[in-house]
Amino acid sequence: MKELVIISGKGGTGKTSLIAAFASLAKNMVLCDADVDAADLHLIMDPDVKQSSDFESGHTAIINKDKCTECGLCRDLCRWNAIDEDLIVDPIECEGCGVCYYFCPENAVEFPLNTCGEWFISDTRFGPMVHARLGIAEENSGKLVTLVRKEAKNLAENKHMTLVLTDGAPGVGCPVIASIGGADAVLVVTEPTVSGVHDMERVIQLADFFGIPAVVCVNKYDLNPEKAEEVENFAIKKGLAFLGRVPFDPIFTKAMVQGRNIFEYDSGSEACHMVKGIWEKIEHNIIS
Amino acid sequence: MIISIASGKGGTGKTTVATNLAVSIGSDVQLLDCDVEEPNSHLFIQPAVEYTETITTPVPEVDESKCTLCGKCGEICQFKAIVVIGNTVLPFEELCHSCGGCMEVCPEGAIKEKERVLGTIQKGRRNGLEFIHGTLRVGEAMSPPLIRKVRAFSRQGGVTIIDAPPGTSCPVIASMKGADFILLVTEPTPFGLYDLKLAVGAVKILDIPCGLVINRSDMGDDKVRTYAEKESLSIMMEIPFDRGIAEAYSRGELIVEYMPEWKERFIELYRRIEEIIGSNTV
Numbered sequence: 001m002k003e004l005v006i007i008s009g010k011g012g013t014g015k016t017s018l019i020a021a022f023a024s025l026a027k028n029m030v031l032c033d034a035d036v037d038a039a040d041l042h043l044i045m046d047p048d049v050k051q052s053s054d055f056e057s058g059h060t061a062i063i064n065k066d067k068c069t070e071c072g073l074c075r076d077l078c079r080w081n082a083i084d085e086d087l088i089v090d091p092i093e094c095e096g097c098g099v100c101y102y103f104c105p106e107n108a109v110e111f112p113l114n115t116c117g118e119w120f121i122s123d124t125r126f127g128p129m130v131h132a133r134l135g136i137a138e139e140n141s142g143k144l145v146t147l148v149r150k151e152a153k154n155l156a157e158n159k160h161m162t163l164v165l166t167d168g169a170p171g172v173g174c175p176v177i178a179s180i181g182g183a184d185a186v187l188v189v190t191e192p193t194v195s196g197v198h199d200m201e202r203v204i205q206l207a208d209f210f211g212i213p214a215v216v217c218v219n220k221y222d223l224n225p226e227k228a229e230e231v232e233n234f235a236i237k238k239g240l241a242f243l244g245r246v247p248f249d250p251i252f253t254k255a256m257v258q259g260r261n262i263f264e265y266d267s268g269s270e271a272c273h274m275v276k277g278i279w280e281k282i283e284h285n286i287i288s
Numbered sequence: 289m290i291i292s293i294a295s296g297k298g299g300t301g302k303t304t305v306a307t308n309l310a311v312s313i314g315s316d317v318q319l320l321d322c323d324v325e326e327p328n329s330h331l332f333i334q335p336a337v338e339y340t341e342t343i344t345t346p347v348p349e350v351d352e353s354k355c356t357l358c359g360k361c362g363e364i365c366q367f368k369a370i371v372v373i374g375n376t377v378l379p380f381e382e383l384c385h386s387c388g389g390c391m392e393v394c395p396e397g398a399i400k401e402k403e404r405v406l407g408t409i410q411k412g413r414r415n416g417l418e419f420i421h422g423t424l425r426v427g428e429a430m431s432p433p434l435i436r437k438v439r440a441f442s443r444q445g446g447v448t449i450i451d452a453p454p455g456t457s458c459p460v461i462a463s464m465k466g467a468d469f470i471l472l473v474t475e476p477t478p479f480g481l482y483d484l485k486l487a488v489g490a491v492k493i494l495d496i497p498c499g500l501v502i503n504r505s506d507m508g509d510d511k512v513r514t515y516a517e518k519e520s521l522s523i524m525m526e527i528p529f530d531r532g533i534a535e536a537y538s539r540g541e542l543i544v545e546y547m548p549e550w551k552e553r554f555i556e557l558y559r560r561i562e563e564i565i566g567s568n569t570v
Contacts, residue, residue: 009326011454012299016363016479037455038296038486059366059431079387092461094495097387098366134457136489141457142429170298170454171325174429194540195303195328202326202426207425223531224538250507258476260475 002184002287003149003164005034007207008200011170013191016273017166017252017262019032021045024263025127025279030159031124032152032166033131034179036192041167044261047122047129052190053270055117055132055147057140062087067108074100074109092137098100121155128155142178145169149179162224163287172206179204185213185286187243191220192227200231204238214240215285217278221245241285242276247271290448291561292467294491297485298454300473301503301527306451307332308543310417312554321421322435322463323453324407331540335412335419339397343422343437344403345430347381348390354398358510361390361399390514406434418443426457435462447558456486464490466570468565471524476508482513497568499524499561522564524555 006015019041023031033041034051062081063074068087075083082093089100105175116138122129130152134141151220152164164181169175175223180186185209190200200216205234207214221228226247247270262272295305303321307329310319321329347369348361355377362371370382370390379390391399407424408561422438424431431453438495439462442448452463470491474484485501492496500516506527516523527533527543536546544551 010299010328011326012297037457038298039295040482043478043482077388077392092465095385095387096386097389099387099389099392102364102393104295136456136486137458137461137493139458141383156489166324167486171323171431171459173325173424173428173459175428175457176325177429191538193328193538194331198328198331199326205426215489227538251476259478263427264479 001154001162001164003166003283004286005168005180005183005186006189007168007176007180007186007203008170008189009172009203010190010196013189013196014246014252016167017256018189018219019165019260019264019276022165022279024261026163026165028161029127029163029165029241030105030111030152030156030161031127032148032164033129034166034175034178035149035169036134036144036148037141037169037175039131039133042131044256044259045124045129046259047120047124047131049119049122053119054115055119055144056113056115057143058114058116059098059111060091060094060096061100061115062110062112063087063089064110067106069106071105077103085187096139110151114138116140117149119144121151128159130155134200142174145175147177147203150168172202175192176203176206177210180212181210182190183212185215187251187282188214188216190216190218190231192218192231196229197227197234201234204240215243216240217243217246219246220248222247241281243281244274244275246278257278289300289565290442290467290468291450291471292450292464293471293473294452294460294464294487295454295473296456296487297474297480299338300475300480302473303328303332303451304503304537304543305471305473305501306449309554309558310449310544310549311414312551313447313558315416315506318418318420318443318446318448319451320438320441320448321451322438323451324422324431324438325433325453325478327423327460329451330421332542333414333417333419337410337412339411343360343406343409343434343435345383345386345406346401347386347390347404348379348399349402350377350379351398351400354396356396356408356438358395360393360395364389364393369458369559383405385430386433396452397449409438417429431459435459440529456490460490461494464494464496469561470496471501471504471561472498474512475504476502476510476512480508481512484512485515488521497564499564501525501527503527504529524560525553
């Protein structure tokens with residue numbers, strides 16, 4: 001079984017639309033949405049949730065006023081300025097480090113486990129899918145990413161599937177690091193813009209830092225064919241496979257509005273033809 | 289006055305709005321790029337860099353000659369960033385959140401702190417605009433401490449515009465908290481709407497007034513507008529899809545340079561934000 005993770009650095013380059021399209025082409029596959037912070041894949045996949053579970057991770061301090069003697073030690077030790085003058089903990093600032101809980105001489109600090117999201121195993125018209133929802137303003141997105149990826153792999157093994165196709169988050173920080181560790185390869189989807197190129201370079205550095213093989217494709221290439229070529233040349237210079245270009249095409253948006261992927265919307269389009277070409281290279285280079 | 293530009297979904301045009309707004313409203317303006325994982329504003333602002341600083345965070349360093357392997361450090365650490373295994377104590381500095389608990393708890397005084405590099409901060413200028421951005425070290429997981437350092441450059445008085453990262457979790461909260469106004473940039477698509485709702489949820493937790501900019505406003509459907517109406521969110525600006533604008537963006541050009549008539553629209557956007565903040569503080 002192989003896992004391919006789609007990342008981009010920059011947001012909005014088309015990761016989720018491409019994964020949704022690949023779902024029409026891939027066989028024996030489990031879909032995994034690891035962009036738990038702003039998960040969108042379910043909007044096209046329309047999953048039928050079979051199992052849902054709470055995601056519990058991290059703690060937040062609460063000061064019990066009945067026990068507190070207002071000595072202020074907790075506030076002095078807190079490095080997040082999360083405890084105010086009235087000795088009330090701001091749950092948004094609280095890092096969950098437990099220092100106040102540990103050192104309080106009156107045992108007045110409670111430190112309950114947080115429920116900070118939910119995760120799901122679902123059926124879709126393309127096969128099984130594992131996805132999640134991180135609570136708004138919650139922490140521990142990296143741990144939830146690690147959890148959904150592990151569950152997707154377990155599911156693939158149990159169902160004798162050969163591929164896990166994972167939708168990653170934008171950026172290069174905690175959730176992205178959690179979404180690529182141990183993957184067989186990452187597909188970097190970029191766009192031919194100064195931002196797209198800048199962010200692609202950083203996310204390729206990240207993949208390299210963790211020793212994950214990367215392949216590259218460029219979406220909306222015709223918005224700036226010269227920049228698209230710059231992307232291709234950069235990939236080649238780095239010794240990475242360049243898998244192809246996808247044109248800027250309103251059918252991605254039109255299909256999304258209908259809750260469909262581009263193959264379901266118009267399988268004869270040029271964009272579908274190009275996406276198919278990229279998928280064939282993925283099958284050849286990564287899956288087989 | 290602090291205006292934070294956020295979105296939920298990535299690629300909706302936060303940087304476009306932040307940079308064009310910042311250069312349009314004249315003097316005494318700061319632009320802070322808090323999307324430290326993938327900072328892009330500098331590509332459009334092209335500031336003359338005056339100052340660069342390496343930003344670090346404290347992590348434990350153990351003096352093994354003093355350590356008695358009592359294991360209290362591993363007990364207090366919530367992040368599994370320091371553990372006693374066999375006859376050695378192992379700090380995992382990449383997992384450390386810099387709470388200082390292990391150092392505080394160690395009965396032998398065997399732990400002191402050294403620095404882990406989070407990234408860099410640069411400060412520069414473009415005409416009257418002061419520009420500051422942070423760049424997270426590739427491989428570093430924790431962006432909020434670097435974002436807080438970028439925000440520490442925020443001046444009293446004048447206008448501070450913040451380009452926030454996408455999403456709704458801790459880095460976004462770190463970029464929005466304490467702002468006077470949040471401008472949410474969205475697009476009228478199912479993905480745009482779904483992520484906008486999450487972003488509005490985050491703004492509500494922080495209890496900060498907000499408004500919308502709808503980018504590529506003529507693609508997709510009407511559901512973002514219906515939602516805005518239902519939630520009484522004001523639509524402060526719409527930017528229709530224009531291939532010329534998209535191509536100018538791809539080259540690193542500002543809209544207000546490519547189409548100078550947009551400058552007046554960004555000034556008008558600022559005036560409307562000022563009005564809302566004014567009416568809230570009275």
